[in-house]
Amino acid sequence: MMNSLNTFTQVLDRGGPALWAIAVLSVLTLTLFLWKLWQLLRLGTWKRAGAETALRFWGQGQTTLAMSHISFDPAPRSRVAQAAMQARLSIPEEDAREEAARQARAVLTETRLGLRMLDLVVTIAPLIGLLGTVLGMIDAFQALQDSGQQADPAALAGGIWEALLTTAAGMAVAIPASVMLSVFDGMADRLAHDLEDIVTRVFTTPWAYAGEEEDTPETA
Numbered sequence: 001m002m003n004s005l006n007t008f009t010q011v012l013d014r015g016g017p018a019l020w021a022i023a024v025l026s027v028l029t030l031t032l033f034l035w036k037l038w039q040l041l042r043l044g045t046w047k048r049a050g051a052e053t054a055l056r057f058w059g060q061g062q063t064t065l066a067m068s069h070i071s072f073d074p075a076p077r078s079r080v081a082q083a084a085m086q087a088r089l090s091i092p093e094e095d096a097r098e099e100a101a102r103q104a105r106a107v108l109t110e111t112r113l114g115l116r117m118l119d120l121v122v123t124i125a126p127l128i129g130l131l132g133t134v135l136g137m138i139d140a141f142q143a144l145q146d147s148g149q150q151a152d153p154a155a156l157a158g159g160i161w162e163a164l165l166t167t168a169a170g171m172a173v174a175i176p177a178s179v180m181l182s183v184f185d186g187m188a189d190r191l192a193h194d195l196e197d198i199v200t201r202v203f204t205t206p207w208a209y210a211g212e213e214e215d216t217p218e219t220a
Helices: 002-043 049-059 063-069 076-090 093-111 115-150 153-204
Strands: none
Touching (some): 002 153, 049 063, 049 076, 049 153, 063 076, 076 093, 076 153, 093 153
């Protein structure tokens, strides 16, 4: 274990400050991924059933049943559906739409939390790797110039290998970070589409009465 740690530390030392910075970015990327996955699971980002059932009750005019069905559901779709229903029943339609849109934006902001940091990692990891390579190449050729006629090709090759290591490390961090960012961005885009659909259905579903009578919102 200690030997592996020592070897890893020696490799980082060979790459210089740039490789150490990339190592920090790799730890940050893994931490962001695990935290983001935990956050999305905790929020119930994939849950649709509660909101769909509430919208079905809402379309039947059973407003009380619709709202009670999602009153304790923390899933983003349910939260926005409940906010839209409450607003539709209590304030004028134009203001209710604004309130529903505000709630949807708040949910989307929460869902996208941390994605800018991942985007930053995707952008700067290859650049740091390239910077490390350029600085390493400068050192290698400076050493070649200083050695003059006594240049050692093996030493020069070793210096170039160490310099190129930072570029490879930067790409190794940026590629999985880019995949994570694309996946999370796609989820946020699908959620945005679903929230827009939910709000539209709350405000445009014709009121139908099935079973017991329910209070309906006043019409202008």
